[in-house]
Amino acid sequence: MKGFSYLRNVATLKLNIKKCIGCGRCLEVCPHQVFSLAEKKAIITNFDACMECGACAINCPSTAIFVDSGVGCATGLINEWIHEQKMFSARKKCC
Amino acid sequence: MPQIDTKLSFYDFLGTCKTRLGIGRMNYMVPSGLYAIGAPTKDDPVLVTANYKMSYDKVRSVLTARNVWLLVLETYGINVWCAAGKGTFSTQELVRRIGLSNLTKVVAHRRLILPILAAPGVAAHEVKRQTGFSISYATIRAEDIPKYFDNNMLTTAKMKEQTFTFRERTVLIPVELLLSLKPTAITVAALFIIAALLQGPRYGLMTVYAYLGAVVSGIAIAPLLLPWLPGRSFAFKGFLTGLAWSATFYLLADGREWNIFITFAAFLTIPAVSAFYTLNFTGCTPFTSRSGVKKEMRLAMPVMGISVILGVIFVLAGKLL
Ligand code: SF4
Ligand code: SF4
Numbered sequence: 001m002k003g004f005s006y007l008r009n010v011a012t013l014k015l016n017i018k019k020c021i022g023c024g025r026c027l028e029v030c031p032h033q034v035f036s037l038a039e040k041k042a043i044i045t046n047f048d049a050c051m052e053c054g055a056c057a058i059n060c061p062s063t064a065i066f067v068d069s070g071v072g073c074a075t076g077l078i079n080e081w082i083h084e085q086k087m088f089s090a091r092k093k094c095c
Numbered sequence: 096m097p098q099i100d101t102k103l104s105f106y107d108f109l110g111t112c113k114t115r116l117g118i119g120r121m122n123y124m125v126p127s128g129l130y131a132i133g134a135p136t137k138d139d140p141v142l143v144t145a146n147y148k149m150s151y152d153k154v155r156s157v158l159t160a161r162n163v164w165l166l167v168l169e170t171y172g173i174n175v176w177c178a179a180g181k182g183t184f185s186t187q188e189l190v191r192r193i194g195l196s197n198l199t200k201v202v203a204h205r206r207l208i209l210p211i212l213a214a215p216g217v218a219a220h221e222v223k224r225q226t227g228f229s230i231s232y233a234t235i236r237a238e239d240i241p242k243y244f245d246n247n248m249l250t251t252a253k254m255k256e257q258t259f260t261f262r263e264r265t266v267l268i269p270v271e272l273l274l275s276l277k278p279t280a281i282t283v284a285a286l287f288i289i290a291a292l293l294q295g296p297r298y299g300l301m302t303v304y305a306y307l308g309a310v311v312s313g314i315a316i317a318p319l320l321l322p323w324l325p326g327r328s329f330a331f332k333g334f335l336t337g338l339a340w341s342a343t344f345y346l347l348a349d350g351r352e353w354n355i356f357i358t359f360a361a362f363l364t365i366p367a368v369s370a371f372y373t374l375n376f377t378g379c380t381p382f383t384s385r386s387g388v389k390k391e392m393r394l395a396m397p398v399m400g401i402s403v404i405l406g407v408i409f410v411l412a413g414k415l416l
Contacts (some may be wrong), residue, residue, distance in 0.1 A: 001257050003322045004380075007387040028232050028250070029214035031257040032382065052384040053180070055214035069180075069215065072385040073378020074371065074392060 001032055001049060011050040012068040017041055019064035026056035026065060099130050101159040123148045124172030129196035133162035137203040140248075142240070143189065144210065145170040145178050153237040161244065164202065168192050176381075179216030186221045193226050208248075211235045211255055257381050261319065267379045268315050275372070279310055293414055305344050309365040312340040313372025318379075329383070330395035333373025337366030356413030364406035367399040 013034070022040035027033075032049040035042045035056065042064070054069030070080075124146045132155060141164040144154050151167060158165075168188050170178035178184035189207075193199070209217065211232045219230040233243045234254040243254060283303050291299030317324060317336040324332040341362045344350070350358060374391055377383040 001259070001382050004259055004382050005327060006383045007327050007390060010386040010390050011384050012386050025219065028255075029211060031211055031235060031255065033252075033255070049382070050384060051382050052386060053215045055179075055211075058216075058218045059214055059220070061220040068385065070385050072383055072388050074375040074388065076378060077385075077388060077392060 005048065006051070008048045011047060011052055012066070013044065013047065013050045013052070013056075014066040015042060015044055016064045016066075017043075019062045020060075021062050021064075023061060025059050025061065029055040029059050031055070096129065096131050099132055099155055099165070101132060101155050101157075124170075125151050125167060127167045127169040127192060129198065129201065130165040130167060132158050132165055133160070135162040135164050137201065139163055139202070140206070140208055140244070141166055141198065141202060142208045143168065143213070145173065145175045145184055145213075147172050147174040147178070150174050150237070154240070157237055157240055161241070164198075166192060166196060166198065166207070175210050176212040179213045182216060184213050184216040186216070186218045186225075189217055189222055190225050193222075193228060199227070205229060206231065208233045208243075210237070211250075259321075259381055264318050264321060268318060271314050271318075271376065271379065272311075275310060275314060279307070282306065293410070301348055304348070305341075305361060305365055306368065308340045308344060309337055309368035310372060312336040312365075313369035314376065316340075317369065317373040318376050328391055328395070329377050329388075330370040330374040330391050330399075333370035333376075334366045336373070337369025338362070340369065341365040354413050356409040356416070360406040360409040360413070363402045363409070367402040367406075370395060371399055 015035075020041050022037060022042065024037055024042075026035045026042050027037060031053070032046065032051060034044060034046045034050050036045045037043070050067070052067050052069045052072070054067055057063075057065040057067045057069070125148050127146045139162045142154065143166045144150050146167045146169055151165075154165065168178075168184055169192070170183040170188075173181065173183060175184055205228045207222070207228045207230050209230055209232050212235055214232050217230065219232075223229050231248065231250075233248070233250055234240055235257060236254075239254045243250060283306060286302045286306055287299040290302040313333045313336070317329075317333045320336065321332065324335055326332060326335075344361065344365070345353075345358070350361075353361075374388070374395060377388045377391075
């Protein structure tokens with residue numbers, strides 16, 4: 001994304017080339033142009049631009065993509081952690 | 096079939112302003128279902144959107160003089176992007192709404208046009224399997240829909256490029272400030288009482304100013320200056336604007352008169368508060384990843400915590416020594 005970049009080497013995005021059928025759907029849905037298509041297979045060309053929205057994974061017809069998507073703000077994550085610790089029931093207050 | 100107007104009235108505008116400020120945000124919705132824009136026939140395209148009134152208003156206002164079907168999903172008044180993330184703009188809801196609106200009878204084709212930002216919630220191949228409708232994810236912004244139509248329903252690189260302009264950032268800030276109102280009010284009250292008891296009411300007020308400045312620096316200033324602040328880490332960007340506010344406050348409040356402990360405390364705690372709020376802003380941006388925020392938090396939260404604790408120790412030391 002022009003003018004903006006976030007931390008490098010953190011995204012959980014994984015592509016299983018063997019499963020890919022080259023339909024191009026992941027290129028269509030990704031708002032950050034993370035994928036390209038080469039020789040009828042998707043490849044990750046812009047890994048660090050991935051914001052883990054999950055669009056590619058849910059729309060891949062052959063489940064070739066994995067990404068851990070979910071809340072991405074500090075308050076949301078704190079609530080999630082509190083919830084995991086089962087200290088008290090957290091209220092989700094994101095966007 | 097409800098027919099809808101593509102011109103926005105003054106009330107729509109007023110509603111948008113109120114929503115931007117977070118007033119009744121959750122209740123700002125239109126009934127879900129199928130709507131007709133212009134006089135669409137069975138061959139005209141079907142657009143899908145959320146029942147958040149701002150999404151719906153934006154979509155219909157750009158479609159003046161066109162004939163389009165608009166399928167509005169029940170997202171409980173939440174916008175496309177957040178609804179897709181939360182699972183209300185979903186495969187299930189889309190399939191259900193296609194059935195309820197009798198879409199297969201209304202149109203002859205089997206094609207749906209969805210906003211790109213709805214993709215995290217919808218599995219296109221599943222919708223196709225269950226209803227026969229194939230999905231095209233068209234554009235990120237509603238403004239580009241007319242261009243998409245005129246371009247033979249093909250998405251250009253520009254239509255799928257995410258942006259986060261100064262204006263796009265500005266409109267987010269009022270809601271963020273309002274959301275922080277309650278914790279801020281509680282902290283401010285507590286700070287005032289403690290500082291007033293320790294040093295007198297004048298210091299109480301000064302502490303309140305310093306804290307409010309730190310909140311504004313983290314929620315408003317850093318997000319506005321986002322692309323121009325150095326570094327990739329949001330916490331660091333917030334730390335920088337917080338540091339700038341500490342220095343400004345030092346000059347405004349006659350910092351040379353403070354004892355050294357208070358000065359240290361101010362320069363430790365103000366940037367920490369600001370950094371936290373900027374880190375929290377990652378929830379509003381269209382490019383930060385959850386893993387990135389997690390990493391930042393693991394690094395930044397302990398530093399922020401220690402800064403605040405040290406700040407408190409300095410204040411107490413300044414009082415006792
Ligand atoms: S959506 Fe899946 S199958 Fe299609 S190109 Fe992308 S990775 Fe390959
Ligand atoms: S998770 Fe989102 S941003 Fe990341 S590659 Fe997939 S579609 Fe693109």
